[in-house]
Amino acid sequence: MSYLSQKKKSSGERCFNAQIRVVEGDENKRKFVLSFSSEEPYMRWFGLEILSHEEGAIDLSRLSEMGVLLFNHHRDQVLGKVLRVWVENDRGMAEVEFDDDEFSETIRKKVASGTLKGVSVSYRVNVWEEVEAGATSSDGKHKGPCSIAKKWVAYEISIATVPADPSVGVGRSSEEMELEMWHMERQLEINRNYL
DSSP states (O other), X not given: OEXXXXXXXXXXXXXXXXXXXXXXXXXXXXXXEEEEEESOOEEEXXXXXXXXXXXXXXXXXXXXXXXXXEETTEEEEEEEEEEEEEEETTEEEEEEEEOOSHHHHHHHHHHHHTSOOEEEEEEEEEEEEEEOTTOBOTTSOOBSSEEEEEEEEEEEXXXXXXXXXXXXXXXXXXXXXXHHHHHHHHHHHHHHHTO
């Protein structure tokens, strides 16, 4: 196990599939709560990547100070603003508010109806923990081989049309996520038995 700060794999985007939950009491239904990141392993060109959600791992200051909600990471397609961000149950969470221009309203309606369920985050990793095959990560949570982002900065949150990680998103209940994680872990266990 080693800690690295590498430029060749320092930034990325992760998409998550989820249902978006309208904030209760929002009369205009423009505010939503969503999860934008998790510790779900994700296959990159360099191997499995895991975004740590330990205390202090995620720098949320940029999202807190000037966070925007984009469409598919297009910087010129701003949908709204990020009102607040936090980490809960090893997931990055946010409350967002859609703008009321025509484009934002079109996407908001698709989110509210459940047509668009994908959430994605852009980030930059500053410190990696490399876990060798057969080894365990320093926090004891992950088996190698994998690369764990131990210090990373979230830049923006997007509503995404094609999600990659089904374990997080907007409005997912913890029971649903725990059940799906169990199914995914079970499938991995089954797959390992056939290797």
